[in-house]
Amino acid sequence: MKRREFIASAAALLVSPRRSWAQGTPRRIGVFGFLDPIAREAWRSGLREKGWIEGKNLLIEYRYAETPDRVPTLVAELMALTPDLVVASGPQAAVALKSATTTIPIVFVAVADPVGIGFVQSLSRPGGNMTGLTTVVPGNFIGKQIEILRELVPGASKIALLVNRDNPMQRQILADEVPRTARELSIALLMVEATTAEELDTAFASAAAQRADAMVVFGDALTVRQAPRVVALAAEHHLPAIHLFRILADGALVIYGPEIPDLFRRAGGYVDKILKGIKPSDLPVEQPTKFELVINLKTAKALGLIVPPSLLARADEVIE
Template sequence: MKRREFIAAATAALLVSPRRSWAQGTRRRLGFLAVGDGSGQALNYAELALFDGLRNHGWIDGRNLIIEYRFSQPPDRLPASVADLIAFNPDVLVAAGPRAAGALKSATASTPIVFVFVADPVGLGLVQSLSRPGSNITGLTTIVSGDFIGKRIEILRELVPFASKIAILVNPGNPMHRLALAEEIPRTVRNLGVALPIVEATTAEELDAAFASAAAQHADAIVDLGDVLTFVEAPRVIALAAKYHLPANYLFRHYANGGLSVYGADTADLFRRAGGYVDKILKGIKPADLPVEQPTKFELVINMKTAKTLGLTVPPSLLVRADEVIE
């Protein structure tokens, strides 16, 4: 589904006659912001689930809801996108990811904001605590408290028992990655006793150099921490992992199309649940009274074809735990 289809739907809603609008009641306004690749494409597969969640609570775009969308690539387009959404005078804003959430929170202290796909909203300063957000913003995190990166590394070590050096692919422009570099990754090194060299990429072109660096450092495998860049460039990332013969673990479900392993929250479920948050806010509940929730569904996916190509034997203990095994 293309972004222009959503825009067309919103435009059609605005063109409805006053009599019909009166009959249906006042439409509520929702602004949606995602920081993406700037290509103008539609919401991704997970973000689309937000609208399933809204429909489950009776909110239909074009009937009792008007939705305005903005997809931005920082730094140049994000401020304009935020300004557009604020000017839209929404009843509620939905932010997909930490950059979108931070930008909207900086822009308004009054309009309710629901974020989705933020790993550590407390660490980023978006909320005071998970139980008491404390302002006009709340939402759903992508991880549960604890050593999440460590769990992903343990999955890789089950697939590659000899791995003693596992590269970590990060985007230094991602605030969540900066937090992980400062806190969780050093803790994981201490707890697991494994070397975790850092390789960085902020652009698609830099991905090639990052994987070359991992290979030059003799990494046995690689973990993609998960970012807009690597999400958009998933085919390139998967191809580079194959080129350098690096067993990899990814965060997002769509990497399973060629990627060795995926472990992360069911992001579609998070966006679907966000529809319930929007519903509560539109019915008068304040974000400060809605505790931030954590994921309850995680997905472990193993691609057996890729494992075979890499010469890996997947242990039965891992296969039993997998939510999906791709043959």
């Protein structure tokens, strides 16, 4: 080969990857966990804002395990695709991905206390291969929900907590925040558990049998997927209940929690930065900036409750 031809061939090899990128070679990422339709559209919107179009310059592999026994298989499928990064929707998904890789970047969304659960070293300096967005500002969130319930149900002294012990974040809250809240508010907090859709019926029946005055429904994939059932059971057992996620507002008495679609939209920013070369350890974990208080007056009337004007004045939305 002539010297000039050799130089030309070598130059072509050097610039080829860059030219391929400029022409829009798609990057591949994975998403593990449940996304309701509203969250999924917000997620896609956040990506579009950063110039990433699903199916064009970004290939996204979605996996969601309906039952825990499917988790290892589906996580292994994602890892086998060697994605540029993976997104975890909720703490169960984040735990599964964390166990599967220490090298592929992980962006978690909707994890209440990632420091307490051991995902990151601190919010400002995550360390490792994980970063993302929390659902609450840890410390006294359950207390705030209970205070709202007691405004709606004056004199409530016994409140049931609907929990899913398969959710590692909820186990953390039960061990730490719940006992402290019970002491500070001088209130009895009863745990009723549901890890499957079928167990929801038993959990609500147990709360009613123990004469709970109201209920805090802990938010996770189970209660979101089963939103109509959760709302119907609360009505059936005449239990005033407060929920975390806006998706339950159609029929639920009261919602107080972060604007989940906003978290998924903001996750697009993490994807953009990591795909452009920034390490997860250098991206601080972000907390919610938008919280919603939604009150359903129709449900309040059905439960025989009078919503105080002070609470209505604070509400972001009142459903009539």
